[in-house]
Amino acid sequence: MVSRLLPASFSENITSKLGPTMFSRFLESMDAEVPVSIRINHQKMSKPDHLEQVAWCKSGFYLAERPIFTLDPAFHSGAYYVQEASSMFIGYILEKIGISNNGLKILDLSAAPGGKSTLIASILNGKGLLVANEIIKNRAYTLKYNLSKEGYSNVIVTNNDPKDFSHLTSFFDIILVDAPCSGEGMFRKDPNAIGEWSPENVKNCSLRQQKIIHDVMPALKPDGYLIYSTCTYNDAENIDNITKFADQYDLTCVDLDVPDAWQIVKTEKNGRIGYQFYPHMVKGEGFFAAVLQKNNDAEYKLKLQTSKNLQVLNHKNRPQDIEAWVDIQNHCLLADKMGTIHLFPEVFAEDAKILDHYLKLIYCGTSVGLPNKNILIPDHSLALSLNRSIEINTIEMDTNTALHYLKKDLYAVEHARKGWLLATYKGQGIGWLKNLGDRINNYLPAEYRILMNIEKGRTEQFDSNPISNFRQS
Missing domain, CATH: 3.10.450.720 (Nuclear Transport Factor 2; Chain: A,)
Incomplete structure (x- = not known):
């Protein structure tokens, strides 16, 4: 039983936050079954009316039991993504702060394996630009695959350290930092995380989170939004850090007006606001999120840069049969240094060059294929794309x-x-x-x-x- 494995100092901390009665309920929830939830791709799957919906996510649904997803071809097609329900709250946040501007540029800084990035891509619905980053190379390629299954072309995947984004001054309208944390909220789902927990690790995680925010803050535009989240409960990594961020970078916390019926705990400290998910109150795992808006600085426009790896293709230097494979409307075609052709929104072509100059891009738009003697060999990403030609056999x-x-x-x-x-x-x-x-x-x-x-x-x-x-x- 998970409840018997919890470290004493962790239990003392949670008891001080919840009180003895609620802590007892918390312990009971730790031994309960882990809810199974999916988020559908509304471009590939219709709403399953027979399933219970996740309260804070229109495309999120609970399953009665966990099937073998590998044995469902629909899973491989990108018709749905298996995602923990509490983390789907990011979608509600985006809706509350408003993403109606088609030109928005969003960074998901710690994006692998892709749950939040695929959610953001779904909400953008082909508009705006999503940059999904992962510092660990093999996880970055997992992220690339999961985003390709979503089918959108307005996505770039990068493999960079957070400090690399400091060069992109005032580039992003929204930055999501799902920060590496002590993982307290995952104890039920992954009991192995309990053995890695210690008060010292909590302190180290808090300091690491502060450094990550320090590295990435220059890339946020004035009036832009920082969305900060963890899968933990303690104040050091959550509301205390939010207070530090707000004071240090002149940020204002955003009140999201969350319905009481959802039983998400609104945490307040010194006028700062965060939202805490507990497994005995919501049908999901432990999670924390806060939204802060940047107040200061004059907006800085980056100069156009020469791309290291990307070349825009014109009619003369692209495969003759390209339009038999993909719908190019409102898009441009980019070729990387290996010759692979990518479909990318034309309105963000210059942004792609800037990003390629400063960052390591491993995926840009939809990989269409590799020309061979002017005939295209289609890429797997094109098979999953929402922009492929309807004329394909x-x-x-x-x-x-x-x-x-x-x-x-x-x-x-x-x-x-x-x-x-x-x-x-x-x-x-x-x-x-x-x-x-x-x-x-x-x-x-x-x-x-x-x-x-x-x-x-x-x-x-x-x-x-x-x-x-x-x-x-």
């Missing part, structure tokens, strides 16, 4: 066929056209194949293939569970 697969395609042990298809085909499941792309007649070439990247034993692990859960009741393309 497709082959619709049932659950069993789709799973074998995703495992890369499907060797032939019947009654299909020869040539390039988009493999689809319930109308949504899951990857490319090339039908040669007597066999197929499966172009699913090896790193994305299903590794588990399909036949051993498979149940009827996805055939009977309408989680996959999503909109046909």
Whole structure:
């Protein structure tokens, strides 16, 4: 039982915050089942009316039990994302502060594996620009994959240290810092986190969080918003840090007017405001969030920079058949130094050059493909894209066929056209194949293939569970 593993000093701290009666309820919740929640991609999946909705997220829903998501092709198509419910509160924050301006530039500083970034991308709905960053390289590539499944082209993924963003003076309208923390809110979901907790670690995390904010604050525009979040409970990492940030950087805390019925605890200290999630009060894990608006500084406009790796393609130097693959309307085509072509919003082309000058970009817009003798070899990201051409030939697969395609042990298809085909499941792309007649070439990247034993692990859960009741393309 998780409640028996909690360190004494942690329990004392929570008791002082909640009181003995509420602490008893907190302990009971620590031994309860962890809620399972998903967030649907409204461009790929219709609202599942049979599921309980997450109160603070219109696209968030709870599942009665945790299925084997790997065995649902809809999961691989990006029809939904498995995300902890409390963290979906970021979507409510964005709605409250308003993101109606189509030109907004948003940074998710510590974005992997991608839950909050895919949520932001969904809310932007193809407008504005999202820069999702992750300092750890292999996690940055996981972030890239999860964002590509969302299907939007207005996304850049970077692999940088927070201090690298200090050069981008007044560049972003909104910066989300989901700060590395002591992980107290994850004790129920991941009991291993308990063994890593100590008062000293809490102190170190608080100092690290302060440094991260110091590094990234120059990149926030005047009147811009800093969204700060953690998955912990203690004041040192939460409201005390918010107070320091507000005082040091001339920031004003934003009152979000959260409905009482949600039972999210509003934390106030010296006029500073934060919002705390407790598992005995909400259907989710421990979480903290606060919003601060920047008051000072004159806005600074960055000079245009020469891109290190990106070249804008014109009609003469792009593949002749490119428009057979992708809808270019309101977009430009960028080529990286390896030759891969990317679809990117034209209005942000100069911003992409600036970002490429200062940062390490590992994903820019939608990767369309790599030209080979002026003929395009399509990228996996294009199979998942919302901007791919409707003229592309497709082959619709049932659950069993789709799973074998995703495992890369499907060797032939019947009654299909020869040539390039988009493999689809319930109308949504899951990857490319090339039908040669007597066999197929499966172009699913090896790193994305299903590794588990399909036949051993498979149940009827996805055939009977309408989680996959999503909109046909």
